[in-house]
Amino acid sequence: MKEFQVNGAVLKCYPLTAAQRIHNYSVSYCPNHQQLLNIGTGFYVQEDTDFNILKEAVYAAYEQFESMRLRFLKDEDGTVYQYVVPTEDRDIQFVDFSKWKEEDAHDEMRKWTAVPFKRFHSPMNQVVMIKLPDGFNGIYLKVDHMTMDSSSLIAFDRYILETYCAKRYNTPKPKPAQSYIKALERDLAYEAGSAAYKKDAAYWTGEIEKSEPMYTDFNGMGRLITQRRENNNPNQRSAMVTSSSPEASISIYKLEKEPSERLIEYCEKNHVPMVCLLLMGLRTVLSKFNNDEKDVSINSCVARRGTLLEKNSGGTRIHFFPLRTIIEPEATFLEAVHTIQEEQNRLFRHANYDPVAYRYQRSKHWNLPPGTSYESISLTYQPLTLKQDADKIPDVPYKTFWYTNGVAAQPLYLTVMHRVEDNGLNFNFEYKKDAVTDYEMEYLYYYLCRVLFRGIENSSRTVREILEMI
Amino acid sequence: MLEKLKPIICEYVDVEPEEITTDAKFIEDLHFNSYDFMSFLGEVEEMLGVTVDEAEILNLHTVGDAISYLENLQ
Numbered sequence: 072m073k074e075f076q077v078n079g080a081v082l083k084c085y086p087l088t089a090a091q092r093i094h095n096y097s098v099s100y101c102p103n104h105q106q107l108l109n110i111g112t113g114f115y116v117q118e119d120t121d122f123n124i125l126k127e128a129v130y131a132a133y134e135q136f137e138s139m140r141l142r143f144l145k146d147e148d149g150t151v152y153q154y155v156v157p158t159e160d161r162d163i164q165f166v167d168f169s170k171w172k173e174e175d176a177h178d179e180m181r182k183w184t185a186v187p188f189k190r191f192h193s194p195m196n197q198v199v200m201i202k203l204p205d206g207f208n209g210i211y212l213k214v215d216h217m218t219m220d221s222s223s224l225i226a227f228d229r230y231i232l233e234t235y236c237a238k239r240y241n242t243p244k245p246k247p248a249q250s251y252i253k254a255l256e257r258d259l260a261y262e263a264g265s266a267a268y269k270k271d272a273a274y275w276t277g278e279i280e281k282s283e284p285m286y287t288d289f290n291g292m293g294r295l296i297t298q299r300r301e302n303n304n305p306n307q308r309s310a311m312v313t314s315s316s317p318e319a320s321i322s323i324y325k326l327e328k329e330p331s332e333r334l335i336e337y338c339e340k341n342h343v344p345m346v347c348l349l350l351m352g353l354r355t356v357l358s359k360f361n362n363d364e365k366d367v368s369i370n371s372c373v374a375r376r377g378t379l380l381e382k383n384s385g386g387t388r389i390h391f392f393p394l395r396t397i398i399e400p401e402a403t404f405l406e407a408v409h410t411i412q413e414e415q416n417r418l419f420r421h422a423n424y425d426p427v428a429y430r431y432q433r434s435k436h437w438n439l440p441p442g443t444s445y446e447s448i449s450l451t452y453q454p455l456t457l458k459q460d461a462d463k464i465p466d467v468p469y470k471t472f473w474y475t476n477g478v479a480a481q482p483l484y485l486t487v488m489h490r491v492e493d494n495g496l497n498f499n500f501e502y503k504k505d506a507v508t509d510y511e512m513e514y515l516y517y518y519l520c521r522v523l524f525r526g527i528e529n530s531s532r533t534v535r536e537i538l539e540m541i
Numbered sequence: 542m543l544e545k546l547k548p549i550i551c552e553y554v555d556v557e558p559e560e561i562t563t564d565a566k567f568i569e570d571l572h573f574n575s576y577d578f579m580s581f582l583g584e585v586e587e588m589l590g591v592t593v594d595e596a597e598i599l600n601l602h603t604v605g606d607a608i609s610y611l612e613n614l615q
Contacts, residue, residue, distance in 0.1 A: 344575045377580030378552050409599065416595045419579035454574070
């Protein structure tokens with residue numbers, strides 16, 4: 072922690088955490104696409120909204136969530152620090168789209184999402200109260216990923232919604248948020264050479280040195296074979312998903328309510344987390360597309376929100392680590408899911424470690440050609456929805472949206488989340504346009520569903536049988 | 542052991558200490574998710590000076606299961 076003079080006041084400023092440094096690195100190397108870290112969301116409720124009460128609820132949420140009042144500064148050496156301002160003084164904008172076509176309104180909000188934030192001594196979010204056609208009203212929220220992630224965004228939106236309902240309908244008030252600074256200080260103490268950090272570093276060194284992983288592409292063997300030829304190295308196991316531009320798009324596939332329920336029931340019955348089932352589906356598809364390869368790695372998102380302090384303090388905490396599994400074709404579907412679960416549990420225990428340090432160490436150990444990796448896909452499963460406490464929020468129709476900022480840092484990033492209206496699963500594929508096509512996404516989604524439903528209809532089917540069936 | 546675990550469990554999930562019994566199931570009753578559970582075990586490991594086996598963790602469904610397992614490790 073350092074003290075800096077900001078607008079005449081001496082403020083406590085903190086270094087960035089590992090989760091923030093990776094975002095800072097991405098945005099530093101994309102000078103022409105500063106909107107890279109923007110996340111745009113909207114939630115709308117079919118209700119005759121009192122916008123004065125909604126505005127009060129937004130200010131109440133700003134008061135609670137320190138990370139929504141976060142600012143960055145750069146010192147004379149170029150090091151970035153963060154500090155929290157005591158209050159949010161901006162007016163909350165209101166935009167009436169009720170006379171627009173709904174799709175045009177969402178297009179307009181997509182454009183807002185692509186507008187970069189000023190990075191230093193400036194707010195890193197924007198809240199707009201929105202009136203849509205057909206009586207839907209709500210909030211558009213744009214945040215910088217260095218200050219918030221999807222879990223904290225949902226927590227912030229829920230706080231607004233629950234405060235609004237408490238004021239308007241006398242429903243129970245939301246519980247107070249916890250201190251972002253307290254959580255930040257704990258993270259920084261961990262990173263400053265703590266015993267836990269050293270233990271995690273030793274674990275990841277051991278993982279790296281075990282054996283070299285194998286790259287499995289979402290589009291088959293072609294990419295790896297081409298790069299082996301280009302580098303005159305028939306044994307090359309890593310590859311680069313080449314991309315000359317970060318321009319991105321999102322394809323959303325909606326799994327209907329009933330089949331989504333079957334997946335949820337399977338997880339409950341077999342005591343397996345949904346993310347492990349999804350990882351099983353995805354790794355089997357990658358195996359299928361890569362000559363039944365047994366060794367598959369997927370970038371897995373760890374939200375790192377275990378304690379109540381971590382869950383309720385906002386901020387950005389996501390770390391990505393590869394979830395690598397080597398699964399024999401004779402393993403049954405359920406055995407394979409359990410193998411993934413064990414591997415994921417292991418990963419969870421060491422997920423506070425700096426993912427950039429891990430990747431650097433891995434590249435050095437296996438002498439990877441620049442820009443190459445073993446993972447072609449990243450996966451996030453988001454279990455939280457806006458509407459989790461039925462007593463706090465009235466049962467009225469809801470709509471939620473994620474707006475693309477138009478660019479992406481990763482070639483292919485799958486986010487699976489529950490729809491607020493029926494708890495069905497949405498599969499959101501965000502992909503770089505020059506690396507992946509919409510058709511390829513549809514193909515991948517189709518195979519992913521085939522694996523999942525072949526597996527859950529008979530868990531004792533072996534991986535080999537499933538690979539042959541699909 | 543139960544009394545030692547209660548304050549740690551309360552750091553992870555929003556429950557009252559009296560709801561934490563040996564029969565309470567981590568997922569269904571206390572609303573732990575996998576990450577909560579692994580972080581919780583990490584903290585318990587540090588407190589007790591033991592190391593848990595990831596494969597065994599899959600068999601720990603209740604607080605009582607965890608207590609028996611941890612007591613055997615000590």
